[in-house]
Amino acid sequence: MSLLTTQNLSVMYGKIRALEGINLTVEPGQIVALVGANGAGKTTLLKTLSGLLTPVSGTIHFEGKEITTASADTRVRSGIAQVPEGRGLFGILSVEDNLLLGAYTRNDHEIHNDLESVYTRFPILHDKRHDYAGTLSGGQQQMVAVGRALMSRPRLLLLDEPSMGLAPIIVEEIFATIRELNNAGTTIFLVEQNARLALKNSHYTYVLENGTIVKEGKSKDLLNDPAIIEAYLGG
Ligand SMILES: Nc1ncnc2c1ncn2[C@@H]1O[C@H](COP(=O)(O)OP(=O)(O)OP(=O)(O)O)[C@@H](O)[C@H]1O
Ligand SMILES: [Mg+2]
The missing domain is CATH 3.40.50.300 (P-loop containing nucleotide triphosphate hydrolases)
Known part of the structure; x- marks a missing residue:
């Protein structure tokens, strides 16, 4: 199918x-x-x-x-998850909060593990997890956008x-x-x-x-x- x-x-x-x-x-x-x-x-x-x-x-x-x-x-x-044109991040939220927004439809206990998986895939996002998303470089912001989409599995x-x-x-x-x-x-x-x-x-x-x-x-x-x-x- x-x-x-x-x-x-x-x-x-x-x-x-x-x-x-x-x-x-x-x-x-x-x-x-x-x-x-x-x-x-x-x-x-x-x-x-x-x-x-x-x-x-x-x-x-x-x-x-x-x-x-x-x-x-x-x-x-x-x-189905979308990474929008222009990334669509919330610049004055932290990297981690942007990532967690991707899990908004979930209420299971795996969310934290999935967050760790995103950080394993993009270690720089772990280093910058408390920074405002708007302060990251373009490439790092694209990683956040992809990571956020992955948070909905x-x-x-x-x-x-x-x-x-x-x-x-x-x-x-x-x-x-x-x-x-x-x-x-x-x-x-x-x-x-x-x-x-x-x-x-x-x-x-x-x-x-x-x-x-x-x-x-x-x-x-x-x-x-x-x-x-x-x-x-x-x-
Ligand atoms: N909200 C809207 N209201 C009216 N017309 C729109 C709207 N959004 C897009 N359009 C028009 O619809 C057509 C397709 O736009 P769309 O944004 O889907 O193109 P695109 O292929 O993604 O272009 P780009 O490569 O610039 O991102 C264009 O003529 C655009 O002007
Ligand atoms: Mg377009």
Whole structure:
């Protein structure tokens, strides 16, 4: 069974159609990328998957269950977590409080252990756990954003432009983390404007233009596709 599917999903902002007829399949265990230019609708699609936007038509299924109109909370509880564009941290809360916010839907006794796991994955966050999140570097803030999402124990992690605004060496570190999380069993849906980075770090890719999917395929095939090279990989 696919982990996530959408059928014919359309989303509007008032009278403006932002997404039209989106059909996606995310297989468990994969990294699936969504690439597209500024304003193509990538963030709109992620927000629709995480429940922050409701589609005007179409359906979304997660692990076989329809979640099209489920609240964002319900989706977090059922195993979907989003790392938003721009990270969405609370700058005047501590690193640790930001991480704990990711566990807001839980009341079990494992939360502390999961916090320790985040600190094991990102030791710098342990060192800085009492600092305001707003004082961290961009890369460290991205670690907090990813760590916060992990605190809900997601089976599907939605990442919106994790490379944005980061130096190349930091981007490499973030992508190494994404690959590690995937190897440990988390399925990843990755939005990226940097198409080369997305194609090199994913199994399957969808290309979004003006709110519709214009191409999809195995990432390694799209890397050699002349039309993709011309339009997205700088010739
Ligand atoms: N709240 C909103 N109200 C009205 N229109 C919106 C709203 N948010 C986004 N849009 C429009 O919807 C379209 C898709 O925007 P979206 O943010 O999903 O694109 P994106 O692919 O994520 O772009 P970027 O690469 O810049 O993040 C754009 O034309 C945008 O102007
Ligand atoms: Mg966006």
